[in-house]
Amino acid sequence: MVGIDEVARLAGVSTATVSRALSGRGNVSDASRARVEAAAHTLGYVVSASASSLASGRTRNVGVLVPYLDRWFFSTVLSGIARELMAHGYDITLYSLSADREQRREVFETSLKRQRVDGVIAISIELGSEESGRVGELGLPVIAIGGPNPGLATLTVDDVAVARLATEHLLALGHREIAHIGASPEFDIDFHIPTQRRQGFELALDAAGITPNPALYEPADFTIEGGFRAGKQLLGRPGDRPTAIFAASDEMAIGALLAARELGYRVPEDLSIVGIDGHELGKFFQVTTVDQFPGDQGVRAAKALLAALEAREQHGESPTVVPGQLPFELVVRNTTARLDR
Structure with missing residues (x-):
């Protein structure tokens, strides 16, 4: 195994200079640092993580x-x-x-x-x-x-604001019968993001003078499969049919899109769908989204x-x-x- 002494000899500097140059600690001239890095590269020398930790007090x-x-x-x-x-x-x-x-x-x-x-x-x-x-x-x-x-x-x-933006987009397009695919209770932990997104959805409807329709809400599990099942429920059962769906994640929006196509809906001619996240598959499926740049x-x-x-x-x-x-x-x-x- 190559040691620090060999790097020092090849670079023509002291072992202390090698240590400072490769750890980034202490003053080393640009010329010396370049020689040390070149020598280390030539010899295949890598600073020991444990030794560096002992010397610097940092584990990196x-x-x-x-x-x-x-x-x-x-x-x-x-x-x-x-x-x-x-x-x-x-x-x-x-x-x-x-x-x-x-x-x-x-x-x-x-x-x-x-x-x-x-x-x-x-x-x-x-x-x-x-x-x-x-x-x-x-x-x-x-x-x-x-x-x-x-x-x-x-x-x-601000998940409330994110959901409001998505819902307001649908409202601006003239939609009033808007369904929401949210999340089951077991997924509503750590900051209650699904609840906040539902609040944003309902606040946007309320500001537009629309009373949220409980029949147009369906829980899922933030997956494509869950969104597909929720979409089938919303679009396939008798009664109120939405003209748009706001899904609390892009994966659920993609699932709803696949469900709509299976049931014969044309998207967006018959049904508009919007999600949240900026999922890489959203671009492939051309899903309108609120990108939060994860x-x-x-x-x-x-x-x-x-x-x-x-x-x-x-x-x-x-x-x-x-x-x-x-x-x-x-x-x-x-x-x-x-x-x-």
Whole structure:
């Protein structure tokens, strides 16, 4: 195995200069840094993570708390986090948090306390006061996505406003009989995003003088299959038939689109459909959506954490991360059209 001494000899510098150049700690001239990096590349030398940690007090590893690993939204946010952190030489340790109290307690009281991470990012996880306190005791910078999470630096999405925007788009097209595909109670956890999106939907209807029709609501599970089943229920049963559907996720909107086609509806001529998220499949199916840029959410959270870590190293304290609203944007495609009747 190649050692630091060999890199120093090839670069013509001391081992201390090699250490400073490759760790980014301490002053090294640009010329010396270039020689060290070239020598390390030639010899295939990689800095030992454990040695670097002992020398710097940093693990160059970030803990990421996530409620689901198999859902597109969370994996896309995670991809943005990983892309930004890896560009700065950081690894990630994932902690999948369910609603199970014992499992969560184990993560906060044991796993994170092992001090194997330099900071923490929480994706759409609502931390209780006790959990927030445990995180605070670690003395590590923490960035939360979604919220609010009292006591934590949080980047939030206004899900009520997101849903209002989607619904107002349908209203502006002349639709009045608008159905909503929301979520079953078991998915209404951590900030109650489905409830907030339903509130935004109903607020938009109320502002337009429309009373929400309970018969035009159907719960699902934020998947294409769930949206398909909900769409079949809304469009196939006797009684009130909607002219438009607002689905609380793009995957459910795609499912509703497939259900409508199977039942003989023309989209958007007979039925308009809008979703939320900015799912990559939404572009393929040409679904109108409110894009909340999940990949960029991850990048922004990672940048905020990196800034906190850098400030701590340079000045001994983390900067105050100002809580901020994450952006969203209506993207009009081929599944919505003006009501022609």
